[in-house]
Amino acid sequence: MDINWKWDMFFEAFPYILQGLGVTVGLTFACFLFALIFGFVWVFLRRIKFKPVNWLVTWVMEFIRSTPPLIQLFFIYYAWPMVPGIGVSLSSFESAILGLGIHFSTYIGEVYRSGIEGVDKGQWEASTALNFSTRQKWTKIILPQAIPPTIPMLGNYLIIMFKEVPLASTIGVVGILALAETYGTDNFRMLESYTIVALIFLVLSYPSAILINKLEKKMNRRFNKKAALQESKGAVV
C-alpha cells in the first residue's frame, strides 16, 4: 500500500489551522462559564418542592441531556429566529455558547447537586440553630463546602466541552476544525489538515486530563468524600 503523506503540506497547513485555536478555546471557556452559571439555575429549580414543577424540571433536564447537542445547535441557530413572537436571531458564536452551554449545564447541575448532597446534614441543622437566613445558609455555609470537592469533576467537564466545541463548525464558527476543512478542500489535502486538528486536540486535552486526575486524587484525600462524588459519576459524556 502506498502511503500518501506530504510533510510540506503539513507544515504549510499547521500555522493556518492554528489561527483558529483562539476561537475554539475561547468558545470552550465561554460555554463552560455559561454552563457553570446556568447549572445553579437547575439546582434551585429542582429544589422546588411543588410536585408538578419538580416533575417538569426533571423531565426538561432529561430531555436536554438525552437529545443530540448538534440538533440543539441547529435549533438555536436556524429555528429560533423563525419562532414567531419570541424569536431572536443570534450570531453563530452566540448560538454555540447558548446551545452547548445549556446542554452541559444539565450535567454541571447534577455535579453541584452531588456536592450539596455531600454536605453533612448537621451543617444545615447548625446553621438553622444559629438563626442564619436562607441566603446566608447557602452563601456562607453550604456552598463553600459543597463546591470545592466538585472542582475535579467540573474540570473533567471542561475537557469534555473542549472536545464538543468543534460541533459549532457546523453552524459556521471558524475554529480549528472549520479552518482545516477550508484548507483541506482548497488544496485537496484532507489527510494532513484533519490530522493536525486531531493532534492539537490530543496535545491540549491529554495533559489536562492527567492534571485533573492528579487534582482529583489530591482532593479526595483532602475531603475524603469519595462516596458523595462517586454518586454523580453517572453523568458522563
Place this chain on the structure above:
Amino acid sequence: MINALIEVFPVLMKGINITITVFILSAIFSYLFAFIAGLCRVSNNKYVRGSTSVYVEIFRGTSLIVQLFWLYYAIPMLFDVGIDNRLMAGVLAISLNYGAYMSEIVRGSILAVDKGQTEASIALNLSRAQRMRIVIFPQALRMMLPEFGNYLIQILKATSLVSLIGMTDILYHGNILRSTNLSAAPTVYLLLLVFYFIMALPLIFLTRKGEQISKRGVAS
C-alpha cells in the same frame, strides 16, 4: 402548525431506518471494543497493555467529530483505498470512540472487584482464565451496568453526527427540508429533538434498571 407537522413528519421518517441501524451497529461494536480493550488493559503482557493504552488515550483525547472526518476523508487519502462506505466509517468512528471510553469502565470494574475474590480463587486452584471468567468478570459486569446504560444514550446522541458525512439519517432529511423552506425550521428541529427523546426513553429506563440490578444484594 398541524399542517406543517403533517408535512414534515413523513420526510423525517425516511431517515429513521438509517439512524436506528447506525445506533444498533455502533452499540454492538462499542461494547465489543470496550470489552476487548478493557481486558487487554488488565493483561499481564506489558506490550498488550501499552498498545491498548495508546488506542484508548488517542480516542479519548480527540473529539468524535474529528475522528469521524478523519476516518471518512483522511484515511482514503492515506492509503489511496479506503472507506468510501459511509455506514462503515460512521459506525467505526462512533464505536472506536465510545469503545475507548467504555473500556475504562470495564478496566475500572475489574480492578474494583475485591482482592479477596482473587485470593480465594487462587486458593481454590482455578487457572487465571477461569478466575477471570467464573469469579471476577461476573462480579465486575454488574458494576459496569449503570455506566453502560449511560453510554448507550451517549451513543444514540452521537448517531446524529453521521449526517455530516452525508448519510441520509433523520437529521439529513431535516436539514434538506430546512434549506428549501426556512420557515419550517422550528417544526423540523423540534420534531427531530422529540424523535431522539422518544428513542432515548427506553434507554433511560434501561439505565435505571441497570442501576437497580447493580445495587441489589450488595452491601455498600
